[in-house]
Amino acid sequence: MLRFGSPGAPLGTAALDTSAADGRAPARGGRSGDRAERSGDRGGRARAPFASPDGTAAPPLHGPLLTYRQVVGSASVTRPTLLSVDDADRADLESIRALVRLMRTRHDLPVLLALGWRDREEQAAPVEWATRSTLEVLRPRPLSGPGVATVVRRVAGTAVEPGFQAGCLAATGGIPSLVTGLVAGLGELRLPLTGAGLEAASGGDIPVFGTRVRRLLHGQSPVAVRAAQAMAVLGDGTATTTGAGLARVETTAFTRSLRRLEAVGLARASAADTWSLAHPAVRHAVLTGTPSRTRTDLHGRAARLLHDSGAPAADIAGHLLASPAVAREPWARALLREEARTALLHGAAEHAVRLLRSCVPPGREDTCDPVLVMELGIAESRVDAESGIGHLTSVLDRLPGPDLRLTALSALVGALTRTGRTGRAAQLLAAQDTGSPSGRARLQLLEADMLLAATDNREAYTDLLEGVSLRLDLPGTTAEERALLAGRAFIAVSRGERLPQALSAADRVLLSGTPLTDSPVSLAAAAAALAYADRPADAAHVYRQLLEGADAVPDHLRAGLLALDGEAAQRLGRIDLALRSTAQALGSTPGARVTHHQTLALAVRLHALLDRGDVVSADALAGTVPPDAIDDAWQWSEYLAARGRLRLAQDDPVAAVADLTECGRRQELWQRTNPAASPWWYWAGHAHLAAGDPAEAGRLATRAVDLAHSADFPVALGTALELLASAGGERGRLQILEDAESVLAQSGAALSLARTRVARGRALLRAGHVGPARKVLRRGWDESHALGAHALHDEAHGLLLSAGARPRRAASRGAGELTRSEKQVARLAAAGRTNLQIAEALFVTRRTVELHLTSVYRKLGLSGRKELRSALGRPRGGADAAPARRER
Known part of the structure; x- marks a missing residue:
């Protein structure tokens, strides 16, 4: 290589290199690219445009230029010569003209003059040569998918899947240096060159790739750098006017800079005059390269800019969290508090704590607004009970007005109860002034809150039931009385105690209360009391009313309502409705992260899938729950019952007995002894039968029959009689099953009735009564088909075939x-x-x-x-x- 000139020489900043060439397109500075545009003669061999664009004669050469022409001439005699200027955009026009004139006198030499330049806001000098007939213009294009595959194959020595090609193109814009940087970075992270591997790395810094993105960005103009930083802070879909405002540049200059960033693969235009950085990995690289002080300032200005333009509070809150100083300004504090209330409504207590904590600096709670500290304590009581208790206690006496004190006291009592400190919670209740109607109402509401909170902690629940009154004779004329009555009625029905009074109390709550005047929690508790008294249809009606007005119901309570609605539907044999409700309750939450409300939905969904006969889906659902996710909450005992039933369906009676026995132990500890509250004992009895222990099955059935008969619970009684018939001998079995069928026929529990009819048909067939067996089995077969209970329908179908029947189609349901x-x-x-x-x-x-x-x-x-x-x-x-x- 022969080098002539230096920075400060007459050629300015242009570097003049000569090197041997073999006639192919030059490869210096990366990939030569596709030929996007050509002009002039496309003859075979490379040649230089040595004519002056203005057509004037070249002046005689003297000094260094003459020497340089002689050197080039000597080199090109033996081999083709490349004269390359890779930064012609930085050279002045006269330097380029002098270079052209230098070679004008030697048309016979195989010399190629290559001028490389980058597009700038003002056209560089070399552009005027682009119109000459002897010049070929090469515009490098980004790599395509096959091009990416070729580069990866050469760099990594492996083929790549189409998913990675697409992701790589999105992240790099097809820029070769970024492609190789991405491949190298994923290699350093030990991630595969797949779409999943790229997605896994997108949330963090990809070593080599991030460095090259930052180097490429900082090679652009200062305006382009500010534009990229503004888009990185604002995120995808940045409006041009908003981005320009944050970057503090004119809209036209901002757009011009974005076009430049788009050309180098760092940005992309979106719909409706919005822009985004090319990929999350690019955004992360830009943010990482932005100084922390600049980044904080950008977030603060972005928050104010979005606030003034009327953007949603959720979009602004994230910027305020990244700019603590701005977050403490009055307008920002008001916005964060409102967004925290919204987060609590949607069950996102952790997010609410983050929002409010930015308004309350640690250690300065005493100097902050006590109402603000109270709001922080309420949010913390859901995720960090100790911190919540501390903050609520510190402001309890500083809050203005009785309503705010009641709100704080309610949250404090709930947090204390959930953490097992029922004694301290009771002391707070005892200290309340009950001399006035409003004081008594506040006490009733606080006691109702304490009962509800205790259902999250078994020890607290047990202690509370030993020390509080469960009187059910309140008239229920106020919302506070109804809330307390609902909680007491639910507990009494679950325990199977004072059932007439408890059901009367639940009916009073639902007769006088409405979704507009009463808490959805108290109405749902009263409805659950009816469901646990074998009145699922009445309960389902209440759940539907509450769900129709679910706009005012927090998301976590809505999940609980959907779970209860699914449970009522499953008890009534409405399998599809049960599956729909539980699917909505669970959403996309993985089994390892379900809340207690969602745990009940999980259990109900398992039962509904097994009712349908879909053992595979039930097993897959149960497989999403790791063993360490099961805690002491009563809802998990219902999950164990459903999983035990699943094991029974999988012909694993030993595992079924283990799950169902543990469920029974937990039910006793929670004092859920009413057989209508949970069917665990029914499936436990059948598991014991499958394991060869009819005596234990008979014991469970006898106990359930006695309790259900005394309480007049028809569904529990009918299913208990069916289990008793299965556990006993042949003698008396038919009569017991006939009694069970008669009881269930009046209950509305369609699936339990169909199941009992199939069991009775099997018993009739075993006793040799073929004709009556066919008749009973046919009814069970028809009913199970109508309900969508495929497994039971198939069982009835097989029994009909054994009875000599030839069932061809389901009963007319046209x-x-x-x-x-x-x-x-x-x-x-x-x-x-x-x-x-x-x-x-x-x-x-x-x-x-x-x-x-x-x-x-x-x-x-x-x-x-x-x-x-x-x-x-x-x-x-x-x-x-x-x-x-x-x-x-």
């Missing part, structure tokens, strides 16, 4: 059996209308629409709305042609 109202609702639903739209069109409530649709699904043997169109299009009685067995 559209002809629908009522006029059901047909109207079904047609509108099949047309795609929502429940609310149907209700408005027919001038009925959403609850009425839901009841009609449930009846339609049952009569037509459908699993949901998607099947309505084809079902209604069948000829009359067309449902009869449906196969007896569903495809699964």
Whole structure:
């Protein structure tokens, strides 16, 4: 390589290099790229444009230029020569002209002059040569997917999947140096070159890639750097005006800078005049390269900018958390407090604590607004009870007004109770002034809160029940009285004590209370008392009313309502509704992170899947729950009951007995001795039968029969009689099963009735009564088909075949059996209308629409709305042609 000139020489900053060339496109400075545009003669061999653009004759050469021409001439005699200027955009026009004139006299030499420059806001001098007929213009293009694959194969020696190619292109814009940096960075992190590997690294700094992004960025203009930093702070979808305001540049300059960033693969245009950085990894690299003080300042200014433009509070809060000084300004504190209230409403207590903690500096709580400290304590009581108790205690006497003190006291009593300090909670209650009606009402509400909080801690629950009154004779004329009555009624029914008084109290709560005047917690507790007294239909009606007004219900309470709604539906045999409700309650929460409210939904969903006969899905769901997630809450005992039933369905009676026995132990500790509160004993009895222990099964059945008979709980009594018949000998079995069927026929528990009929048909068949067996089995077969209980339907089908019957299709459930109202609702639903739209069109409530649709699904043997169109299009009685067995 021959080098001529230096920084300060007549050629300015241009570096003039000559090197041997073999006729191929030059490779200096990275990939040569595709030819995007060519002009002039495209002849075979490389040549230089030595004519002056203005057509004037070249002046004679003297001094260094003459010497340089001689050197180039000598070198090019033996081999082709490349004359490369890779930063011509920094050279002055006269320097470039002198270089061109230098070679003008030697057209016969194989010399290629290559001028490389970057586009700038003002066109550089070399652009004027782009119009000459002897010049070829090469515009490097980004790599494509195959190009990425080629680079990766050369760098890493391995092929890559299409997912990585797409992700790599998104992260690098196809810029070769960024592609190789990304591959090297993932290698350092020991991550595979896959889409999943790239996604796993996107949240942090990718070593080599991040360095190259920052180097590429800081090679741009200061305006472009500020634009990138503004977009990194604001995030994806940055509006041009907002980004320009944060970067403190004119909108046109901001847009021009973004176009430049887009050209080098760091940014991309989005819809509606918005911009984003190319990839989360690029954003992280830009943020990492931004000085911390600058970053903090940008977040603070972004918060104010977004606030003034009317952006959602959730978008502003994140910036305030990253700028503590701004977060303590009055406008910011007000916004953070409001956003914290919203977070608590949605069950995000940890986020609420972070928001409020930024308003209350540690160690300065005494100088802060006591109401603000109270709000922090309430949020902390959900995630860090000790901190919450400390903050609530410190401000209890400084709060203005009785309502605020009641709010703080309620949260404090709840936190103390949940942590097992019921004695201190009781002292706070005893210290309340009860000389006035308002004082008595506050005490009743606090006691109700304490009862509710105790259901999260078994030891606190046990201690509390030993020391508090469970009087059920309150009239229920105020919301506070109803809240206390509901909690007491729920506990009494769970324990199976004073049932007439408890159910009367629950009825008074639901008769006088409304979702507008009463807490959804107290109304749900009263409804649960009815469900645990074998009145699931009444309970389901209340749950639906509360869910329809769920806008005012916090998300974690809504999950509890959905779980209870699913439980009532499962008890009634409405399998599809149970699955829908529990799916909504669980959402996308993994099994390891379910709340106590969601744990009940998890248990109900397992039961519903097993009712349907979907053992595979039930096993997969149970597999999401690690053993260490199961704590002492009563909801987990219900999960153990459902998992024990699953093990029984998997022909593992030993594991089933273990789970169900542990469930029974926990139920006793929680004093949930009412057989209608949980069916664990029923499945435990069948597990003992499968394990060869009919005596224990008989003991469980006898106890349940006695308790259910004395309490007049028909579902519990009917299922207990069915278990007793299975555990006893042949003598008397048929009569017991007939009694069970008779009891269940009046209960509304359709699935329990169908299960008992199949059991009775099996017993009749075993006793040789083939004709009666066929009749009973056929009814159980029809009912299980209508309910979607596939496993029970298949069992009945097999027994019918054993009885010599040839069942070919399910009982007629055609559209002809629908009522006029059901047909109207079904047609509108099949047309795609929502429940609310149907209700408005027919001038009925959403609850009425839901009841009609449930009846339609049952009569037509459908699993949901998607099947309505084809079902209604069948000829009359067309449902009869449906196969007896569903495809699964």
